[in-house]
Amino acid sequence: MKKIKSSLIVMSLICVFMATTLTAQDTKKEGDKEVTKTSQTSNDKLRNQADFPKFLKYFLEQTYYQNNFNKLLFEGDKAVTNFFHPVVGFARATNPGAFCVLEKDNNYGVMVPQEVGWEMNDITGLKFYNKMPKKGSCEESKDKNGVYYEKLKKFPQYWNHEKEKAVAFSLPAKYKSAQVMKVVILVDKWIVKQFYFAKIDKKWYLILSDDCDCSA
Missing domain, CATH: 1.20.5 (Single alpha-helices involved in coiled-coils or other helix-helix interfaces)
Incomplete structure (x- = not known):
């Protein structure tokens, strides 16, 4: 029992x-x-943030601060690819030769650093400025470290091998009226990164990353 x-x-x-x-x-x-x-x-x-700096801060926290954007891009990390538009896609500007061209294939032209490997930046946050810095690409800038942004009417030009001339990047006709923003990151007198965003259907998307240097 x-x-x-x-x-x-x-x-x-x-x-x-x-x-x-x-x-x-x-x-x-x-x-x-x-x-x-x-x-x-x-x-x-x-x-969907109407206040672009708030969105930009979020984007940089996800992809840039204490990170390596190109590493995330090379690996197809969702931290970056989640910001791509499903129709427009994404392109990276680079100058492997004399001209600055757009890469959409072959890991967007990103090369794995052979000697030092992927280096993470130690940037944890920068002040925002609603303007572009003076110089910083081919010549040193006297402006303060920061994230600079401005509204654009059109994207920059890049070399088109088929047409054998520089052609301005453009969005598909359906999205021509989208708001476009240019962003540059200035650190220690030099521009270290450039991004281009578009607001499509009330949502911000990363359209271009420009890594061309002034030799192009």
């Missing part, structure tokens, strides 16, 4: 333990769903 009671007690404890475990798992799943939902809501809110 005592053995039966003991067995019943053990079985009851096992049932209670299993019920508690299942409840905890269900709670965790619900919690994970809420975190994902909250994260997506936060992402959508920032991507």
Whole structure:
């Protein structure tokens, strides 16, 4: 009789333990769903941000600060690719030769550093300026370190080998009216990164990354 009671007690404890475990798992799943939902809501809110600097801060925190943008791009990391438009896509400007050209294939022309490997920058945050710095590309700039941005009417020109001339990059006709923003990052007197964004259907997308140097 005592053995039966003991067995019943053990079985009851096992049932209670299993019920508690299942409840905890269900709670965790619900919690994970809420975190994902909250994260997506936060992402959508920032991507639809009317205040461009707020979106830009979010973008840099995801892809640039204490990171290596080109490494993320080379690896196809979602931290970067999530900012690409599904139709427009993304292109990187680079000058492997005499001309500055746009690369959309072959890892966007990004080469893996052979000697030092991928280096992460130590930038944790920069002040924003609604203007462009003076110089900083081929000559040293006297402006302060920071993230500089301005609204553009059109994208810059890049060399087109088929047409044998420089041609301005343009969005598909459907998105011609999109707002375009140019962003440059100035550190220690030099421009270290350039980005171009477009606001399409009320959402900001990364369109171009310009890594051409002044030799082009």
